[in-house]
Amino acid sequence: xxxxTVLVSVEGVIGGNAYQHNKVNQWTSNVxxxxxxxxxxxxxxxxxxxxxxxxxxxGAGLHTASSCFWDNTxxxxxxxxxxxxxxxxxxxxxxxxx
Amino acid sequence: MAQVKPAVRxxxxxxxxxxxxxxxxxxxxxxxxxxxxxxxSHGQNLExxxxxxxxxxxxxxxxxxxxxxxxxxxxxxxxxxRFMAGCVEKEAEDVLTERLKDMKYDPATCKHLSxxxxxxxxxxxxxxxxKRYKFVVVVSIGSLKERPGMQFGSRCLWNKGTDxxxxxxxxxxxxxxxxxIYGLYYx
Numbered sequence: 001x002x003x004x005t006v007l008v009s010v011e012g013v014i015g016g017n018a019y020q021h022n023k024v025n026q027w028t029s030n031v032x033x034x035x036x037x038x039x040x041x042x043x044x045x046x047x048x049x050x051x052x053x054x055x056x057x058x059g060a061g062l063h064t065a066s067s068c069f070w071d072n073t074x075x076x077x078x079x080x081x082x083x084x085x086x087x088x089x090x091x092x093x094x095x096x097x098x
Numbered sequence: 099m100a101q102v103k104p105a106v107r108x109x110x111x112x113x114x115x116x117x118x119x120x121x122x123x124x125x126x127x128x129x130x131x132x133x134x135x136x137x138x139s140h141g142q143n144l145e146x147x148x149x150x151x152x153x154x155x156x157x158x159x160x161x162x163x164x165x166x167x168x169x170x171x172x173x174x175x176x177x178x179x180r181f182m183a184g185c186v187e188k189e190a191e192d193v194l195t196e197r198l199k200d201m202k203y204d205p206a207t208c209k210h211l212s213x214x215x216x217x218x219x220x221x222x223x224x225x226x227x228x229k230r231y232k233f234v235v236v237v238s239i240g241s242l243k244e245r246p247g248m249q250f251g252s253r254c255l256w257n258k259g260t261d262x263x264x265x266x267x268x269x270x271x272x273x274x275x276x277x278x279i280y281g282l283y284y285x
Contacts, residue, residue: 021247028251036253047261047282049234051252060246062238063208067216069224069233071284077234094234096282 005042006080006091009034019056019087028052035091049094056087070096174230174285177260181228181281187264189222190277194268203241203273212239212275219277234280242274256282 013030017023035050055062068077074097082089197215201207216237223233240248254263260283268275 019247024247024249025251028249029253032251032253036255040255046255047257048255049252049280049282050254051236051250051278053238053251054249055240056247058244058246060241060244061203061205061208062240062248063205063212064236064238065212065216066234066236067213067220068235069220071232075232092236094280096232096234096284098285 005038006035006078006093007082009038010080010082010089010091014054014084014087014089016084018085019054024054028054031089031091035093039093039095044095045098046095047098049092049096051092053090054087055090057083057085062088062090064090064092066092066094068094177228177230177283179228180260181231181262181283182226183262183264183281185226186223186279186281187266189226190219190264190266190279191268193219193222194266194275194277198239198268198273198275199270201270201273203239203243208239208273212237215239215275215277219279223279223281228281230284231281232284234282236278237275238277239273239275242269242272250276250278252278254280 010031013034014027017027031052031054032050035052036048039046039048039050053062053064066077068075075095077092077094079090079092082091193215197211197218201211216235219237220233220235223235238250240246252263254261261281263278263280266277266279268277
């Protein structure tokens with residue numbers, strides 16, 4: 001369910017746009033805020049960390065790794081990769097139970 | 099075929115972290131020459147070399163495998179020692195500089211390098227021994243040669259009094275690395 005929430009938020013903010021350097025800052029903030037708002041509306045007893053990376057499609061490579069020290073039975077994460085013709089958007093959501 | 103009562107596996111520590119929905123694979127192979135193994139006690143499980151992983155709710159009362167541990171309330175709303183972002187940042191910066199200062203970006207090695215760095219930074223953060231804190235470390239390594247435009251953003255829903263994060267950037271001629279370390283208090 002977190003997956004669809006995130007996808008909807010990303011689509012909503014940067015859906016049909018091409019990469020623009022001056023707008024990218026605003027886009028990342030909006031994507032992250034929308035995701036967080038949607039997740040809060042779910043009303044679960046979780047703390048959330050949402051990270052977003054927007055990268056221009058330039059042939060450059062990017063590797064991301066995460067290491068988490070938590071309770072495997074209650075906490076989890078989900079990563080969504082979205083792209084269009086000019087940019088990539090990678091959103092990671094980590095949910096930690098209170 | 100003998101009837102086998104499915105039992106819980108409690109001693110395999112790797113399995114303890116798998117959620118029950120994942121661990122409910124019912125495939126079972128019997129080791130040759132073994133007859134009908136009794137699966138009631140986990141001691142026998144280890145000897146029979148079968149390959150199944152059934153977590154039965156009925157046997158939970160035996161106490162061998164308890165998924166939802168109930169901790170007593172400590173009534174502690176605040177930690178004794180807060181997550182010190184400054185120290186963690188310095189430590190992470192040292193790790194990144196030490197490991198990456200002469201590296202060139204290469205897709206194959208950087209893939210493993212990012213995972214390795216995330217692990218190393220996590221170990222260093224654990225050494226600080228912040229009590230009752232959960233940590234999340236995210237490391238990103240990318241190439242600079244194509245000069246891509248990039249933006250990293252992050253927002254968190256947490257308790258601002260007790261939780262914090264540290265952010266470290268590093269760049270040399272051919273690659274850049276960004277590490278984000280979050281510390282969240284577990285009430």
